[in-house]
Amino acid sequence: xxxVVQSPRYKIIEKKQPVAFWCNPISGxxxxxxxxxxxxxxxxxxxxxENEEAVDDSQLPKDRFSAERLxxxxxxxxxxxxxxxxxxxxLCASSSGLGDTxxxxxxxxxxxxx
Amino acid sequence: AQSVTQPDIHITVSEGxxxxxxxxxxxxxxxxxxxxxxxxxxxxxxxxxxxxxxTLVQGIKGFEAEFKRSQSSFNLRxxxxxxxxxxxxxxxxxxxxxxxxxxxxxxxxxSLIVHP
Numbered sequence: 132x133x134x135v136v137q138s139p140r141y142k143i144i145e146k147k148q149p150v151a152f153w154c155n156p157i158s159g160x161x162x163x164x165x166x167x168x169x170x171x172x173x174x175x176x177x178x179x180x181e182n183e184e185a186v187d188d189s190q191l192p193k194d195r196f197s198a199e200r201l202x203x204x205x206x207x208x209x210x211x212x213x214x215x216x217x218x219x220x221x222l223c224a225s226s227s228g229l230g231d232t233x234x235x236x237x238x239x240x241x242x243x244x245x
Numbered sequence: 246a247q248s249v250t251q252p253d254i255h256i257t258v259s260e261g262x263x264x265x266x267x268x269x270x271x272x273x274x275x276x277x278x279x280x281x282x283x284x285x286x287x288x289x290x291x292x293x294x295x296x297x298x299x300t301l302v303q304g305i306k307g308f309e310a311e312f313k314r315s316q317s318s319f320n321l322r323x324x325x326x327x328x329x330x331x332x333x334x335x336x337x338x339x340x341x342x343x344x345x346x347x348x349x350x351x352x353x354x355x356s357l358i359v360h361p
Contacts, residue, residue, distance in 0.1 A: 162346035173351030228346040
């Protein structure tokens with residue numbers, strides 16, 4: 132069974148440019164998470180989807196960040212415009228959403244803003 | 246809201262020695278508890294989880310953890326560390342979900358260094 136797939140693995144952009152990250156969760160998983168991981172820190176939740184609905188996006192900086200999961204399967208996280216402080220690893224995770232199951236993580240996208 | 250404290254930023258052990266990584270949580274009831282491991286440049290891999298039942302939980306790669314309600318702790322242990330165990334370890338907590346999903350909240354992580 133394929134795991135959570137993220138692309139790209141690495142991205143280097145200049146500040147003020149837009150950037151997008153893509154995530155394909157495990158097949159059949161209704162819950163999808165986007166986490167931000169700064170260097171030397173644990174992951175912090177940005178947004179959680181139940182199918183196509185964003186049910187928890189209170190930590191998403193909505194002035195520059197946006198996310199979508201149009202068909203309730205794969206998801207895109209966008210930053211426009213990027214700032215130097217956005218340099219981090221962006222992790223996607225999914226779970227079945229049926230209670231006693233863990234979240235499975237992708238390998239992440241490492242963003243460097245120069 | 247729940248929170249997780251991993252008091253040790255770095256832990257150094259010799260190969261073959263025993264290991265204990267500490268995790269304390271703050272939550273009003275018994276939560277879901279997890280330990281994940283992250284190798285450089287990789288995502289998080291689940292080592293073990295506690296949802297209910299036996300408070301001593303066995304995981305992959307020879308790891309175990311014990312849930313102690315009285316101490317609000319979920320410490321990770323391994324009797325004999327291998328060089329390949331060098332990585333970042335994250336403890337996470339989530340409120341119980343009633344037939345729905347939950348949000349894991351992570352600690353800041355403990356970096357394990359293994360000396361030969």
